[in-house]
Each structure stands twice: as C-alpha cells, then as structure tokens.
Amino acid sequence: xxxxxxxxxxxxxxxxxxxxxxxxxxxxxxxxxxxxxxxxxxxxxxxxxxxxxxxxxxxxxxxxxxxxxxxxxxxxxxxxxxxxxxxxxxxxxxxxxxxxxxxxxxxxxxxxxxxxxxxxxxxxxxxxxxxxxxxxxxxxxxxxxxxxxxxxxxxxxxxxxxxxxxxxxxxxxxxxxxxxxxxxxxxxxxxxxxxxxxxxxxxxxxxxxxxxxxxxxxxxxxxxxxxxxxxxxxxxxxxxxxxxxxxxxxxxxxxxxxxxxxxxxxxxxxxxxxxxxxxxxxxxxxxxxxxxxxxxxxxxxxxxxxxxxxxxxxxxxxxxxxxxxxxxxxxxxxxxxxxxxxxxxxxxxxxxxxxxxxxxxxxxxxxxxxxxxxx
Ligand SMILES: Nc1nc2c(ncn2[C@@H]2O[C@H](COP(=O)(O)OP(=O)(O)OP(=O)(O)O)[C@@H](O)[C@H]2O)c(=O)[nH]1
Ligand SMILES: [Mg+2]
Ligand SMILES: [Zn+2]
Numbered sequence: 198x199x200x201x202x203x204x205x206x207x208x209x210x211x212x213x214x215x216x217x218x219x220x221x222x223x224x225x226x227x228x229x230x231x232x233x234x235x236x237x238x239x240x241x242x243x244x245x246x247x248x249x250x251x252x253x254x255x256x257x258x259x260x261x262x263x264x265x266x267x268x269x270x271x272x273x274x275x276x277x278x279x280x281x282x283x284x285x286x287x288x289x290x291x292x293x294x295x296x297x298x299x300x301x302x303x304x305x306x307x308x309x310x311x312x313x314x315x316x317x318x319x320x321x322x323x324x325x326x327x328x329x330x331x332x333x334x335x336x337x338x339x340x341x342x343x344x345x346x347x348x349x350x351x352x353x354x355x356x357x358x359x360x361x362x363x364x365x366x367x368x369x370x371x372x373x374x375x376x377x378x379x380x381x382x383x384x385x386x387x388x389x390x391x392x393x394x395x396x397x398x399x400x401x402x403x404x405x406x407x408x409x410x411x412x413x414x415x416x417x418x419x420x421x422x423x424x425x426x427x428x429x430x431x432x433x434x435x436x437x438x439x440x441x442x443x444x445x446x447x448x449x450x451x452x453x454x455x456x457x458x459x460x461x462x463x464x465x466x467x468x469x470x471x472x473x474x475x476x477x478x479x480x481x482x483x484x485x486x487x488x489x490x491x492x493x494x495x496x497x498x499x500x501x502x503x504x505x506x507x508x509x510x511x512x513x514x515x516x517x518x519x520x521x522x523x524x525x526x527x528x529x530x531x532x533x534x535x536x537x538x539x540x541x542x543x544x545x546x547x548x549x550x551x552x553x554x555x556x557x558x559x560x561x562x563x564x565x566x567x568x569x570x571x572x
Pocket of ligand 2: 415429
C-alpha cells in the first residue's frame with residue numbers, strides 16, 4: 198500500500214503539521230487540480246477535496262490557494278463524501294511565474310496579478326526544450342533558468358527529441374555555454390535514449406517536476422520513464438496545431454520504483470517572477486565581469502577599462518546574452534517593487550476586514566469551493 202512517505206512526507210512536514218494534528222485534521226498532498234476540485238493523496242488513500250469556506254476566507258492572494266505538490270491539512274465531516282481543505286503547510290520550494298499583470302486598485306485584481314505558483318515542494322525541476330523546436334531560443338532558456346534558480350529546487354536541463362536531431366551535440370554545447378555548470382541531458386522519449394540519466398534523479402520520497410513550452414515532450418518523457426502511457430500525448434503535430442496544449446491540468450504521478458513526478462501544461466511566454474539574486478545566479482559570468490571594471494560605478498557604456506564592453510568586443514560575451522541580462526534585471530527590480538506594494542495592499546485589506554468586519558471581495562475565478570456565495 199502506498200503511504201504518505203512515498204509521496205514525500207517527512208519530518209519537516211510532520212513538524213509544521215503539529216498544530217493541525219491538534220485540531221484533528223488529516224495531512225494530504227494535492228496530486229491534481231481540475232476545474233471543480235482537487236485530487237489528494239491522504240493518509241487513508243486517494244480523495245477529492247474542495248476549499249473549506251473558512252480557509253477560503255482566510256486566503257487573500259491567489260498564491261495562498263493550494264497547488265499540485267502542496268501538503269495540506271484536510272477535514273472530513275462524518276456526513277460528507279468530500280474532504281475540505283483547511284490549510285497549506287509552508288512550501289519548501291515553489292516554481293513561480295508572473296501572472297497576467299492586472300495589478301490594480303481593487304483587491305480582486307491585486308489577488309489576480311503578481312505571482313502564479315506552478316507546483317510546489319519539488320526537489321528537482323526539469324526544464325525541457327526540444328531540439329527540433331522552431332522556438333529553440335537561448336534567450337528563452339535563460340528566462341527559464343532564472344525561474345529554476347528562483348524555485349529553490351535543483352535545476353536540470355533536458356534537451357529532447359535527440360532521435361530527430363543529428364547535431365544534438367551542438368545543442369548541448371550551446372546550452373552549456375549559457376547555463377554555467379547546470380546539468381544538461383540530451384534524451385529521446387521515442388527511442389528512450391539518455392533516459393537512464395534522468396532515472397538517476399528519481400528517488401523514493403523525492404519530487405521532480407517537468408516544465409517547458411507546449412509540445413517539447415514533457416508528457417512523452419514521463420510516459421517513457423513510467424513505461425506506460427499514463428499521460429495523454431498528442432499525435433502528429435501539424436504546423437497549424439502548434440501551440441495547442443495537450444496537457445491541460447497539472448498532475449502528480451508515482452514512479453513505481455520510488456519518486457514522485459509532476460507533469461505541467463506547457464508555458465506560453467514565460468515571464469519569471471524572480472528576484473535579482475535568481476537573475477544574478479543565471480548570469481554569474483556577467484556579474485563577475487561587472488566586478489572587474491576599472492570604476493566601481495561603471496555603467497558599462499563608454500567608460501575606459503570596462504570589462505563588460507571589452508568582453509563584448511572580443512567576443513567573450515554575446516551581446517544578446519548581455520541585453521537579456523539587463524532586461525531580466527530590470528524586470529525583476531520592477532517585480533520586487535510591485536510585490537512589496539502588493540503585499541502591503543493585501544495586508545491592508547486583511548486589516549480592514551478584521552477591524553471593520555466588512556468582507557473584502559475575493560478573487561472568484563476558477564476557485565474550487567463548495568458554496569461560492571457563502572460570504
Ligand atoms: N521525434 C520525437 N518526437 C517526440 C519526442 N518526444 C515527444 N515527441 C512528440 O512531440 C509531441 C508533443 O509531445 P508531448 O509529450 O505531448 O509534449 P508536452 O511537452 O507534454 O506538451 P504539452 O502537454 O502541450 O505541454 C508529440 O507528438 C510527441 O509524439 C521525441 O523524443 N522525439
Ligand atoms: Mg504534456
Ligand atoms: Zn563596465
């Protein structure tokens with residue numbers, strides 16, 4: 198019988214669950230999100246759940262709602278078939294991206310903007326790109342690397358479709374060149390090449406998550422690893438079908454030999470919700486160059502002794518990489534400022550609610566709860 202430990206339950210989560218234990222709640226992990234409910238693995242097996250009204254009313258930003266990978270506390274009233282989600286344990290790691298930027302004056306919009314959490318409590322995150330991809334693009338990969346660093350999980354890059362890419366070694370070289378020391382694996386989900394290297398990351402109680410654009414083969418790799426077609430994969434993709442998402446919901450699967458896999462729908466136009474630190478980890482080489490300029494306040498423009506301009510001129514630093522670095526740094530500065538303002542706004546809303554008793558309007562779209570009009 199599978200236990201919570203197979204799903205990654207450990208002392209860390211046990212510890213943060215203590216207060217919930219005292220309230221007779223049950224621990225569970227969110228394994229799937231669908232339109233109307235969450236699927237769970239609870240202590241006593243699989244279950245379906247919705248948010249309890251109390252929990253829903255305590256959540257302000259959308260990122261305070263459960264996502265696949267979360268460890269949660271649930272209750273099950275005697276008379277009910279369903280479980281109710283009462284709380285989320287602190288996330289150890291989380292994959293995030295920027296939501297649609299609807300940061301606005303009212304709370305509902307504030308709750309809808311900011312950060313989107315893709316999945317949580319991940320040990321290793323695989324960024325998958327395809328080597329046939331017409332959108333294979335190093336600047337895009339750099340954006341993903343920022344996101345991987347931000348997550349707190351161990352980042353790994355997978356280049357798929359080796360079977361149809363005779364010059365796969367060139368792709369590896371190009372990616373290694375921009376990913377300072379991250380592991381890069383070339384694989385094929387069709388003829389299973391290279392997958393043994395990926396198997397090495399799957400360990401009992403550890404969670405891995407696959408992200409990347411639509412059509413790169415995330416679900417195909419998962420099926421190949423599992424040795425059965427658990428995830429739906431589209432057939433031949435004709436030119437006009439590109440960009441159509443095959444996987445529409447995040448889903449968690451158990452690896453028979455131990456380990457947990459999360460498949461995600463393809464991401465379109467990734468904008469990382471990242472800190473400056475994540476950007477600087479991604480572009481370590483440039484940060485290093487910047488520290489070698491003659492003047493400590495060098496703007497890397499026309500100053501003499503500028504290590505950055507010299508590196509660009511000598512070909513040591515690709516201009517495109519440098520401009521992507523500047524762009525991502527600008528975006529993350531802006532994002533950090535926004536996030537601060539948003540936290541402030543949410544706190545203000547919560548305070549208003551506590552002191553006046555007037556309910557602040559909640560984000561209502563796509564929320565899995567029982568009675569939408571309970572408040
Ligand atoms: N030649 C080749 N085709 C592959 C490989 N892996 C996947 N494909 C094909 O690529 C297409 C997309 O594969 P999926 O596994 O659905 O891609 P995905 O990344 O899960 O896509 P979304 O679910 O939309 O995000 C399918 O037609 C697969 O058969 C591979 O290693 N080689
Ligand atoms: Mg898929
Ligand atoms: Zn300089």
